[in-house]
Amino acid sequence: MDLVDLDAMAESHPGLADLDDAALARLKLMVDGAQEVVGLDHLISVLAGGPSMAGDDVIRCYVGFEPSGTAHIGWKVLALRLRNLLDAQANVMVFLADWHAWVNDKFGGDMASIQTTARYMEDTFRALLGHPEEGEGPGQLRFLWASTVMSDGDYWARVLRCSKGMTLAQVRKTFSIMGRDEASSDNDLSRFYYPAMQAADIGHMHIDLAIGGMDQRKAHMYMRDVSQRWGWRKATCLHTPIISALTASGGRME
Known part of the structure; x- marks a missing residue:
């Protein structure tokens, strides 16, 4: 498996030459x-x-979770990535997608039960990350719940825009982001909104760097497609290898 090596990307990204040593070191911490x-x-x-997406100089990173289980080795591996982002003076958001988990x-x-697990995840990630300072500034950690975001009418306007023009067939192709196959959800309309919700999350929260396993790639590409259609700026997307579950060959850890 080839992994990202920033030193090998200079030719395809000439803007790297404009970064000073400190900025380049921050970027390497984020993506290498x-x-x-x-x-x-x-x-x-x-x-x-x-x-940045919010119009300032703070790089806002996000990783989203459906609160659904107990801690496993995948959380520790992800925490190492998030620790690097904090050390690179990015703001790191752990997004606890309680309504997405309900869908x-x-x-x-x-x-x-979902929200009890969300609180458990907050405590676990604080510990895994060494209890960093919390807030909305550079190098700080924050937690946000979907149920908080969804009280905003502007969020739902963005969800509708992210749905506009998408066919059912296109949406079905993204169902792997929920750990489901394309034929799994014809009896549940709410699941067809899930990809648009995830795309809207990223834009609504002014995210600069969306982080996920390779299983989330389709959601991120969906976000970039709808951003292109509406003339929105597109977040950078960083994808990490999937750690397979021990109980099912090829399945992801939950």
């Missing part, structure tokens, strides 16, 4: 060792002094 990075030029632009029938749709 990932399986794939898409849209790297946005990060390069911000590190070179351009505006995906985690805990049988029991929201109380």
Whole structure:
């Protein structure tokens, strides 16, 4: 498996030559060792002094979770990546997608159990990351729940825009982001909104760097496609290798 090596990307990303040593070191901390990075030029632009998605100089990174289980080795591996991002003076958001988990029938749709698990995940990631300072500034950690974001009407307007023009066949092709196959959800309309919700999450929260396993690639490409259609700036997407579950060959850890 080939992993991202920033030193080997200079020819395809000439903007790297404009970064000073400190900015280049920050970028290497963020992306080196990932399986794939898409849209790297946005990060390069911000590190070179351009505006972030929020219009300032803070690079906002996000990783989303459906609260659905107990800690496993994959969380530790991801925490190492998030620690690098904090050390690179990025703001790191752990997005606890409680409503997404409900749509995906985690805990049988029991929201109380989903939200109890979300609180457990907050405590676990604080410990895995060494209890970093929390806040919205560079080098700080923050947690946000989907149920907080979804109280905003602007969010739902973005969800509709992310749905506009997409066919059912196109949406079905993204169902692997939920750990489901294309034929799994014809009896549940809510799941057809899931990809648009995930795309809207990234734009609504002014995310500069979206992080996920390779299983989330389709969601990120969906986000970039709809951003292109609506003339929105596109977040950089960083994809990490999938750690297979021990109980099912080829399945992802949950």
